[in-house]
Amino acid sequence: MKSKPNFVFQIPLTFFITHWFLLAFHGSAESSTYIVHMDKSLFPNVFTTHRYWFESTIDSIKSATLGDSSEQSPKLVYSYNHAMFGFSAVLSSEELEAVKNSHGFVAAYPDRSATIDTTHTFEFLSLDSSSGLWHASNFGEDVIVGVIDSGVWPESESFKDDGMTKKIPERWKGTCEEGQEFNTSMCNFKLIGARYFNKGVIAANSNVSVSMNSARDTEGHGTHTSSTVAGNYVSGASFFGYAKGVARGIAPRARLAMYKVVWEEGRVASDVLAGMDQAIADGVDVISISMGFDGVPLYEDPIAIASFAAMEKGVLVSSSAGNEGPDLGTLHNGIPWILTVAAGTIDRTFGGTLVLGNGQTIIGWTLFPANALVENLPLIYNKNLSACNSVKLLSTVATEGIILCDSLSDHELMLKQRRFVNEASLLGAVFISDSPLLNESRNFISPSVVISVQDAEHVIKYAKSHKKPTASIKFQQTFVGTKPAPAAASYTSRGPSPSYHGVLKPDIMAPGSHVLAAFNPHLRAASIGTNVILPNDYSFLSGTSMACPHASGVSALLKAAHPQWSAAAIRSALVTTASPLDNTQNPIRDYGYHPSQYASPLAIGAGQINPNKALDPGLIYDATPQDYVNLLCALKYTQKQILTITRSTSYNCSKPSFDLNYPSFIVFYNNKTRSVVHKFRRTVTNVGDDAASYRAKVTQPSAFVVTVSPESLAFRYKNEKLNYDVIIKYRKYEKENISFGDLVWIEDGGAHSVRSPIVVAPSGIV
Known part of the structure; x- marks a missing residue:
């Protein structure tokens, strides 16, 4: 196994961040948000509503603590009357003491960061409701999902078997195959099988030396997808402080079997076929495969061929649409008998709070992987620097402050800005863009944040109107409930399917952007600058590879709830209950084009997957398999071409039909x-x-x-x-x-x- 010494990551990171700490200016103690409980029985009759009472309480402490002429003042954030009775407010310690002495006060405590479930997508898909598919399926108990991918990191906590039943289903015929740095003891009641297939790669290059000759994952992809499907509960997972909470897969009580067919040395159809073949023989119920083959007819596509056999046995195959969007006709896995999944965004963003010297707060986008102090620094905005396209100028003028770069709509130019800012070793940077592509990027290697063009107007106005403008940036923040969401990701491949365009593909859309799941802890998860490489047990990845296992997990839940349903029935339930609307109840938008443009079914299929409705589709x-053969016959495939897919002469072409x-x-x-x-x-x-x-x-x-x-x-x-x-x-x-x-x-x-x-x-x- 390839390993990297831990000190390579720790020492430079400490030095790099300390450099910012020493150069940052520390301001005075700030006000904080407090949640204040009040006694409803002491509600003064002089007020018509509870909010007026709370506002009066806030007003009464303004003059008592600060005086009417002060620029600073306490601020009411929310008033509550149902979940609790009271309010939340931004208060200094002195103001808090005044509130405690006010009429009706009960208790107060600091506002706390919410514990967000890290994949969050199960919550976004409403699986966490008190009823519905999770409970009807007992969280996918004893359904076996075979994942065709790059292997697995068995030591990840996502694959522990706590809470799993100790009896593996009798239909399971698989095994845990020993190999390099992988032994049978690494499987358990969660990860019940692991096999690897590389004979095709070796055959393609007889001189190749396989770097990890086992089911162990050296790329991280398979670990990520399999934990997304059915990972166990893991507390405290996060991406360097972002999305901190409890990680879990979509079907957390399902069993997992890994079939490694993706290698650093290559990935070939023969290995993919072997892996899928073995998965069917082993007795899996669902196959999840986040890869595809482009430009091949159905009868030469290993996934099409193997998935036909799976379909015959009632095994649903869930596949990714590809990441070649937004152009039309770029989709792969447009196979009529499988489920093809597009990728969408979710209602979670990661911040980036920019605080101006006048107290104004702006929420931006960032995934900078450190809690750096970028505090009360000069805010620099002038014509010579704002383009942020000269490392020399930035290095000589802007190193002691936060640079405000010009607005850019071009994604590639924005990436250049980021590179120049990093090379100049700036203490902080603010980029301006409305491009949705930026929300699909996690490459923040310098302390920076992206804000919208609308918000930038306020920042520029402030910078121009003050002689010595200052700003601060706070990192590692997570925001849930972002609107609109979901949207079709720009990268998700669009239909129509080149292999057969007579069936609408993709079928559905599932969460695919910034999905947090288990990862190889010896690989790069993030970077600071160009010389500090950060590993992590969990990582954000984006792509239809991440959307596919969400659909695979939901399919596993449906299989547990309706074991008698065919693969086509499960796919139908997912398609006919999918939602074409986002969380603003407007049609789902397409981020591959203009953000306001609505997405067509060629991008999102029937829409966002809706697990609870799929449980009871009506x-x-x-x-049947013969129905698919009738389609192949209508395509005028030869008998041999059909036979490559069906493997049997028992099917006939007496009723060819495109319908x-x-x-x-x-x-x-x-x-x-x-x-x-x-x-x-x-x-x-x-x-x-x-x-x-x-x-x-x-x-x-x-x-x-x-x-x-x-x-x-x-x-x-x-x-x-x-x-x-x-x-x-x-x-x-x-x-x-x-x-x-x-x-x-x-x-x-x-x-x-x-x-x-x-x-x-x-x-x-x-």
Whole structure:
């Protein structure tokens, strides 16, 4: 195993940060926020509301402690009347004492940083509710997830087996394979299997020397994805103070099996096939694979081939869409019989509080990995320096202060600014940008923060109007509840699928940006400057590789709750219950383009995964292996090509059909043709508890008209199947563009709504 001496990380870091401490100016003691409880029974009748009472209390201590002419004053933050009775306020120690002597005072204590659950995504997905999928599935107990990746770091606390049942399911046929720095004792009741496959890599280069000939992870990727799927509970996890709290996987009671197929020396299809083959043989219930193969037909795609066999056995395969966005048609794993997952942002940001000398506070974005003192330093803003594009100028003029750089919309230019500021060894920097790409970056190697263009106006005004402007920056802050969220990440690959564009891909979107999960503790997690490398047990990673295991974990939960469901049924439940809206109840935005632009299903599929609704979808679109073969036959694949996928001659081509029973619709058109674009036939199965009636509601794609027949469906009993048709026609001639809408089957009484996205696009994008 490659190792790095710890002192390399510790000594330079201490020296580097101490350098800032000695140069920083220490201001006087600051006010703090306190939570104050008041006695509701002593509420004075002179006030009409509790807030007036609290405001009066604050006003009464202003003159008592500071005088009416003072610029400083206590500040009411919140008033409370339900969860508690009282208020929170920014108070000095003297003001706090005055509050304690006020009428009705009960208790006061300092405001505390909230303990955020570190992945947080389970909370963002509402899995932490008192009912729902977590509880219905018993947290995924005894479901086995096979992860196809770069291996695992078995010593991570995420893979401890505390709380796991001590009996592994009898269907499990796998093993814990010994290898370099990996023995069987490293598996347990959580990590029940670990195997490695590198014969393909060795065969491709007979002179290769495999650096870690075992299932041990030397890249960190597999450790991160597997702990995201089903990692155990770990207290105190964080990324250098950011997102501090309790880490856990999406299915924390599921079992894990690692199949290492990704190597520093290469990654080849043969090894991937071997890993997936073994996972199926071992008896896994879900396969999570955060990789893909570009530019290959289905019959040459190892993931397509292996996942067909998995699907036959009821194993759902969850895969990543790729990170080649925002261009269209960059998606991989557009395989009709698997789940393809796009990546979105979450409602959590990491700060960066910029405090100006006049007391004004601005929240910015940063992941600088240290609690550096950048306090009461000169704020430098002038034409010669503000471009931040000259290391020489910055080094000679701005080393003793915080530089305010010019606003930039270009992401690459912003990265250059960061590099120049770091090379100049500045004590602090403020960058200005509204680019959403910056919120996907974690490369903060100098003490700096990014603020919005709107906030920058206040900073510039302050800097210009004061002879000696000053500022401070506070780091290691975490903010939850950011709006809007989610948004389609800029990097997530878009459809249509090059391997087969007749099925809408991706299927859904899941959290993929700044996901905190277990990591190889001997690798770089962050840096300070260019010479201080920081390892960590947990790290933030972004990508569809991070979104995929979220969907894999939810699939494991659904498998535990509905063991009889097919892979297609689970995928259908995820698709038809996904939400196209963000937390402002507006359509999800696309950060790959302008931040205000709404995302199309080619970026987000049906929308953000909604685990609790997927538990009870009402209706499902199921599909059999023969249904997929009918599609392959319609594609005019040869018998041999089909056989490479199906491995069996028992399937036939008597009913070739492009009309796969899929829970979404996509059509390509040519403006020269104004006839019927397409007709679909769909079959839905009632998985509700009893008889139910549904009515169709259609949101029409622009320039097209969608008709549904029949417009209502009446199910007499559970598991009954009914058919309906969808016809998409031109409505009027318009400039070629991508338009989208949806079909929602709404149950009478409102218990269920079953939504399918509709995309109509010009044939030229294929």
